[in-house]
Amino acid sequence: MEPPPVLSSAFPLPPMSYIELFSNDNISQNNKILQPPPPIDGPYDLFGLFVNGIDHSEPIIRPLAAQQIQRVYTRPDDYKGELKKLCFAILTNYLDLLQIVSRSTLTPSTDSGNITLREQKLNEIELLFINIHHLINELRPHQARETLRVILEEQKQQREKTSEKLYSFLNRIVDVLNSAVYSLNDLVPKTSN
Amino acid sequence: MSDRLTQLQDVVNLLADHLCNATGVLQETARPSRFGDFEQNSTTTTNSNVDNNGDDYSRLFASLITRTTSELVALIDSLPAIPSTEDDLLEQHAQLELLEQENIETTSRLEQTTELAEYLLEQVQTCLQSLSQALLDERKKFPQGQ
Numbered sequence: 001m002e003p004p005p006v007l008s009s010a011f012p013l014p015p016m017s018y019i020e021l022f023s024n025d026n027i028s029q030n031n032k033i034l035q036p037p038p039p040i041d042g043p044y045d046l047f048g049l050f051v052n053g054i055d056h057s058e059p060i061i062r063p064l065a066a067q068q069i070q071r072v073y074t075r076p077d078d079y080k081g082e083l084k085k086l087c088f089a090i091l092t093n094y095l096d097l098l099q100i101v102s103r104s105t106l107t108p109s110t111d112s113g114n115i116t117l118r119e120q121k122l123n124e125i126e127l128l129f130i131n132i133h134h135l136i137n138e139l140r141p142h143q144a145r146e147t148l149r150v151i152l153e154e155q156k157q158q159r160e161k162t163s164e165k166l167y168s169f170l171n172r173i174v175d176v177l178n179s180a181v182y183s184l185n186d187l188v189p190k191t192s193n
Numbered sequence: 194m195s196d197r198l199t200q201l202q203d204v205v206n207l208l209a210d211h212l213c214n215a216t217g218v219l220q221e222t223a224r225p226s227r228f229g230d231f232e233q234n235s236t237t238t239t240n241s242n243v244d245n246n247g248d249d250y251s252r253l254f255a256s257l258i259t260r261t262t263s264e265l266v267a268l269i270d271s272l273p274a275i276p277s278t279e280d281d282l283l284e285q286h287a288q289l290e291l292l293e294q295e296n297i298e299t300t301s302r303l304e305q306t307t308e309l310a311e312y313l314l315e316q317v318q319t320c321l322q323s324l325s326q327a328l329l330d331e332r333k334k335f336p337q338g339q
Contacts, residue, residue: 080272084266087265090212136201139275142285148289152293159300163299167306170306
């Protein structure tokens, strides 16, 4: 006779001390169910680095580029136009850099004699790239809001569909039951008295 | 496939990579340039940038950079309209709040329907139970099908 098959799974068991808190009895009694901990307020530890908590007074999602870095694009309204302008500015500056590097590398720049022309041009290109990334990042909150909107729509549609289907099923069930009762009434002979 | 903004940022980084690689490779593989008036012994006939292997790096990098730039411009054009004024932001906010409200309503309706379904289930189960009990009792009373 073969020994009965041992129930095994490829995955380790879930933490039993945690799961036992959520047994059916506990839930029906509403007995001190563990709530998820609330989001942390204030500074916390992120990958070994201390991070300040989210400051709700400032628009921290989009830190201002003017804090450390010069803002190059002029009108933040026309995102597409400014992005394209930045893109072509990068290309033209690159051509300038090539020209500088091919002619003479060590010419001091006209604006500030400390750095060479090449370094000045490199700094300008770096500034342009930082600006273009910052402009793209400024679009992120809008993207997040739109994603949220789409998710809410989908949830709403799904819930409406489910409740409608369930309702129609219930109606059908009630109809079937009623017809069964009526046919039963026909079968049972009427008892006098 | 990542979202469009991440794609955009990836293409920008790719452009930066191309620019850096182009300068590096062209500098490495460039033929020595001529001095102004100084006469050189080896007078070369061709003046192109073609490498020993016949690879024209400058043309290759030029095409790479222009292709990346056109990709970038196409991606920028494909971005949807983005609200930038205060009114648009308020409208978006109002839409989100309305959606949340509707979501709560549909949830409560779904919960109600589920409760109704559970109640019906209970009723049907008790009916079935009493029916089967009655059948068993009848069969016990008349064991031989009389």
